[in-house]
Amino acid sequence: MTRRLAPRFALLLVAIGGLALVPLWVSNPYVLSVLTLAALYAIFASSWDILSGYIGQLNFGHAVFFGAGAYTTGFLGPHLPPLLVFPAGAAAAVVFAFLVGLPCLKLRGPYLSLTTLVFPLILERLAFTFRDVSGGEYGITVSSPLSAIGLYYASLGLLLATLGILLAVAESRIGRTFRAIGDDDQAAMAAGVNTTRFKLSAFVLGAGLAGLGGVLYAYHIRHVGPEIFGLFTSFSIVIMGIVGGMGTILGPALGAYFLTLLGESLREFETYRQLIYAAVMILCVMLFPQGLWGLGRALHRLLPRSGAAKDAR
Amino acid sequence: MLLDIVIFGTIWGAIYTILALGFTLIFGVARILNLAYGAMYMVASYLIYSLVSGFGLSAVPAWLLAVAATSLAGMALYRVFIFPLRDSLGRVLIVTAGIAIFLQEVAVLVYSTEPRYVPTALPGSLAILGVRVTHQQLLTLAVAAVLVFLLHAFLVRTRLGRELRAVAQDTEMAALMGIPVERTYLLAMALSTALAAAAGALVAPFLTVNPEMGWSPLLVAFTIVVLGGLGSLWGTIAAAFIVAYAEMLTAFLISPQLRDVVTFGIMIFTLAFRPHGLFGKGIVE
Numbered sequence: 001m002t003r004r005l006a007p008r009f010a011l012l013l014v015a016i017g018g019l020a021l022v023p024l025w026v027s028n029p030y031v032l033s034v035l036t037l038a039a040l041y042a043i044f045a046s047s048w049d050i051l052s053g054y055i056g057q058l059n060f061g062h063a064v065f066f067g068a069g070a071y072t073t074g075f076l077g078p079h080l081p082p083l084l085v086f087p088a089g090a091a092a093a094v095v096f097a098f099l100v101g102l103p104c105l106k107l108r109g110p111y112l113s114l115t116t117l118v119f120p121l122i123l124e125r126l127a128f129t130f131r132d133v134s135g136g137e138y139g140i141t142v143s144s145p146l147s148a149i150g151l152y153y154a155s156l157g158l159l160l161a162t163l164g165i166l167l168a169v170a171e172s173r174i175g176r177t178f179r180a181i182g183d184d185d186q187a188a189m190a191a192g193v194n195t196t197r198f199k200l201s202a203f204v205l206g207a208g209l210a211g212l213g214g215v216l217y218a219y220h221i222r223h224v225g226p227e228i229f230g231l232f233t234s235f236s237i238v239i240m241g242i243v244g245g246m247g248t249i250l251g252p253a254l255g256a257y258f259l260t261l262l263g264e265s266l267r268e269f270e271t272y273r274q275l276i277y278a279a280v281m282i283l284c285v286m287l288f289p290q291g292l293w294g295l296g297r298a299l300h301r302l303l304p305r306s307g308a309a310k311d312a313r
Numbered sequence: 314m315l316l317d318i319v320i321f322g323t324i325w326g327a328i329y330t331i332l333a334l335g336f337t338l339i340f341g342v343a344r345i346l347n348l349a350y351g352a353m354y355m356v357a358s359y360l361i362y363s364l365v366s367g368f369g370l371s372a373v374p375a376w377l378l379a380v381a382a383t384s385l386a387g388m389a390l391y392r393v394f395i396f397p398l399r400d401s402l403g404r405v406l407i408v409t410a411g412i413a414i415f416l417q418e419v420a421v422l423v424y425s426t427e428p429r430y431v432p433t434a435l436p437g438s439l440a441i442l443g444v445r446v447t448h449q450q451l452l453t454l455a456v457a458a459v460l461v462f463l464l465h466a467f468l469v470r471t472r473l474g475r476e477l478r479a480v481a482q483d484t485e486m487a488a489l490m491g492i493p494v495e496r497t498y499l500l501a502m503a504l505s506t507a508l509a510a511a512a513g514a515l516v517a518p519f520l521t522v523n524p525e526m527g528w529s530p531l532l533v534a535f536t537i538v539v540l541g542g543l544g545s546l547w548g549t550i551a552a553a554f555i556v557a558y559a560e561m562l563t564a565f566l567i568s569p570q571l572r573d574v575v576t577f578g579i580m581i582f583t584l585a586f587r588p589h590g591l592f593g594k595g596i597v598e
């Protein structure tokens with residue numbers, strides 16, 4: 001197992017190491033802020049992948065989890081030391097993992113997707129309605145205990161930890177069980193797998209990591225409002241996961257960087273961002289269902305040096 | 314208050330019946346869960362806005378034109394995007410979600426996010442037991458009833474309608490009997506989109522038309538289908554009215570903003586505790 005993981009861990013360390021060096025020669029605060037955002041989206045997309053890519057249950061409402069982390073930061077940020085805000089954000093996200101996960105346990109395919117889709121919409125409406133708690137459409141202003149550069153490295157650190165944990169889980173016995181449930185949950189159940197427990201753990205694991213990311217997201221944006229539960233927030237995570245390549249952990253992170261940077265490079269076409277995201281996803285689903293990661297693997301296989309044995313999986 | 318709830322619940326129940334019938338048609342016949350369904354409703358609303366306000370058409374031709382054009386768009390959408398992916402429910406779901414976002418953003422570019430108002434075909438209103446109801450709302454109720462009646466007649470009495478039901482019941486057997494299954498799917502898509510468009514064009518005059526307006530009807534239609542089960546006209550109608558009355562109760566007694574929340578709650582509770590729907594012929598296997 002470790003041998004199969006080694007190339008991906010090496011790739012991950014090189015990529016994060018490279019990103020960690022960026023502030024040494026780029027001092028533009030705008031670039032740094034975009035890269036921080038990309039890292040946070042990469043955390044959301046990869047934590048989405050464990051349920052959606054491995055168990056194959058397309059979650060259309062991942063925003064519930066990082067939104068819970070972000071709102072927790074808004075509520076508790078002024079009252080708690082920052083080091084306690086992170087576990088609180090993760091805990092709030094885990095509570096929602098149970099709230100969403102329990103009714104979803106028996107559901108499959110489109111039923112699960114649409115059920116997960118409406119949870120953030122319910123929270124969005126509640127945030128609009130109960131304004132004295134949530135601040136209504138203005139949301140809550142958050143002050144960050146970290147500087148811009150501190151936030152950048154905190155996001156990169158959390159991204160590294162998230163991807164490391166998820167890769168290790170995905171390649172372990174648990175990850176293989178996730179895949180088995182995704183391929184055929186009836187067969188997995190017949191083989192003695194407690195699918196309920198595994199599905200719920202995938203919800204909890206993905207939600208907890210997204211909740212931590214949500215805390216950093218609130219610090220980075222310096223604000224949390226109902227738009228975090230909006231339809232497009234959840235869909236953009238799905239889009240990043242699909243464009244990057246589902247069921248690969250690193251693929252969705254790559255997709256997050258690709259789309260965030262693409263969106264920012266077309267900044268003068270701000271109004272086109274959602275249009276471009278949707279178009280890129282439609283193209284991907286129609287033409288490269290394995291996403292960028294699959295495309296990269298196919299190119300890698302074409303290289304003369306890489307033997308078939310190297311690409312065992 | 315109570316009368317408001319009853320009267321507006323009835324009007325919305327009729328609209329929801331059309332929406333749910335269109336949604337269940339393509340889902341029941343072709344097992345396609347079309348997340349772009351609400352976008353078709355939105356497209357039809359904007360079309361009727363353009364035709365009436367931009368081109369100065371009168372209401373009836375504008376309505377017919379909007380429904381026909383949207384239905385054609387639905388068929389094109391099926392052929393180009395859904396047909397190649399049809400074997401995978403998940404990919405159909407993703408691609409139709411992408412199309413819904415895409416169309417919404419096209420509407421933003423063409424019309425901006427500014428809400429638009431469609432002039433009503435029948436100005437004026439009357440008081441029913443003290444509740445003010447516009448003529449347009451009554452017209453909507455009447456047209457919805459006629460559409461449900463026509464659809465029922467089509468499904469029961471015509472050859473094409475029987476073919477549709479046969480494919481919905483057992484695709485393989487229908488194919489063996491010589492029914493052109495692919496053509497039937499296309500017909501189901503055309504009818505389904507036409508119903509979404511009909512609903513969109515009917516309600517446009519008493520709602521504001523905006524790019525995001527399609528999501529709520531999509532989720533309402535899905536909730537009704539989950540609640541009422543598949544393939545039962547009466548189940549669908551009953552579920553549509555239950556959802557409409559529940560929404561109106563919430564809107565009048567608590568807050569109009571929480572209208573959708575009740576529907577979403579019904580959907581979650583039905584799927585979690587009564588996945589076979591109220592009447593046993595559920596859609597969840």
